[in-house]
Amino acid sequence: MVVGEIKTLIFGAGGMLGTELCAAFPDAVKLRHNDLDIRDRVKVIRLIGSNEPDVVINAAAYTAVDDCEDNREQAFDINGAAPGYIAEGCARAGAELIHYSTDYIFDGSKKEYVESDTPNPINAYGNSKLMGEKNIIKNMDNYRIIRTSWLYGAHGKNFVDMMLMLSGKMDTVKVVNDQFGKPTYAHDLARKTREVVMMPAGIYHITNEGVCSWFEFASAIINNAVPCTSGEFPRKAKRPKYSVLVNTKTTPMRHWRDALAEYLIKRKTMVKL
Numbered sequence: 001m002v003v004g005e006i007k008t009l010i011f012g013a014g015g016m017l018g019t020e021l022c023a024a025f026p027d028a029v030k031l032r033h034n035d036l037d038i039r040d041r042v043k044v045i046r047l048i049g050s051n052e053p054d055v056v057i058n059a060a061a062y063t064a065v066d067d068c069e070d071n072r073e074q075a076f077d078i079n080g081a082a083p084g085y086i087a088e089g090c091a092r093a094g095a096e097l098i099h100y101s102t103d104y105i106f107d108g109s110k111k112e113y114v115e116s117d118t119p120n121p122i123n124a125y126g127n128s129k130l131m132g133e134k135n136i137i138k139n140m141d142n143y144r145i146i147r148t149s150w151l152y153g154a155h156g157k158n159f160v161d162m163m164l165m166l167s168g169k170m171d172t173v174k175v176v177n178d179q180f181g182k183p184t185y186a187h188d189l190a191r192k193t194r195e196v197v198m199m200p201a202g203i204y205h206i207t208n209e210g211v212c213s214w215f216e217f218a219s220a221i222i223n224n225a226v227p228c229t230s231g232e233f234p235r236k237a238k239r240p241k242y243s244v245l246v247n248t249k250t251t252p253m254r255h256w257r258d259a260l261a262e263y264l265i266k267r268k269t270m271v272k273l
């Protein structure tokens with residue numbers, strides 16, 4: 001089967017990754033938040049049934065990690081229950097599901113995590129996303145759950161843009177140097193998703209290659225970052241110290257530094273326009 005010939009439906013098409021998926025799957029039916037709330041089980045199942053897709057891609061999620069602590073019900077409804085409804089719809093329609101999950105399902109007590117490692121989330125967001133994974137696996141077989149980490153891209157709030165903004169306003173920007181992960185360019189992940197559609201069902205860890213701390217990541221973006229500890233920069237949601245996802249199932253994507261360099265050039269061009 002050729003990806004271009006597959007009938008695809010995208011939920012969350014207006015988000016950071018969703019917008020890149022729309023470019024990677026140009027012929028897909030694209031649904032944004034204002035087209036459909038994925039918490040509406042009946043509508044979700046009906047919509048999947050009426051479109052008869054071969055593949056459904058779910059990039060819709062409640063991604064504000066700190067806000068999830070205060071809005072747990074919303075987080076669990078969107079990230080936990082709704083993926084189960086989408087899976088139900090896919091199972092009934094005989095469609096494959098591609099769904100995105102996160103490095104934050106792990107607790108950071110290990111230095112790196114393969115796909116078969118046992119999750120143990122330490123914040124509400126991670127717990128809600130893990131519930132989403134479980135509901136999918138309970139409701140269907142033909143799923144590909146892609147766990148990714150530290151996403152940035154041209155179409156949403158993200159760390160790279162935040163660093164550039166703060167750098168211009170402040171003499172120095174404090175960034176934590178004791179949390180480690182793998183920055184991932186949404187554009188690369190969307191392109192890679194085209195390959196995953198053709199791969200066997202299961203859980204995948206897909207990120208750009210290379211591990212860094214948030215401070216090291218920031219230092220590749222701006223020249224006035226200074227390191228600090230997580231203790232000096234308290235957040236509402238706890239973060240794992242290590243959330244390094246190891247990909248044992250697919251060919252690796254390029255190094256995060258190469259992807260970042262491309263994004264920074266692209267961003268300059270976009271700002272000028």
Ligand SMILES: NC(=O)c1ccc[n+]([C@@H]2O[C@H](COP(=O)([O-])OP(=O)(O)OC[C@H]3O[C@@H](n4cnc5c(N)ncnc54)[C@H](OP(=O)(O)O)[C@@H]3O)[C@@H](O)[C@H]2O)c1
Pocket residue numbers: 012013014015016017018032033034036037038039058059060061062063078100101102103129147148149150151152155156157
């Ligand atoms: N961002 C990261 O660093 C990161 C890291 C690891 C994994 N992930 C995962 O990667 C996926 C994509 O993330 P992203 O960064 O692209 O997220 P994003 O930019 O926040 O996009 C999520 C989209 O979902 C929509 N949405 C929220 N609630 C909805 C609902 N009830 N019904 C329908 N649509 C709804 C949002 O619309 P509104 O904006 O209108 O609410 C938004 O367009 C998510 O599964 C996320 O958990 C992200």
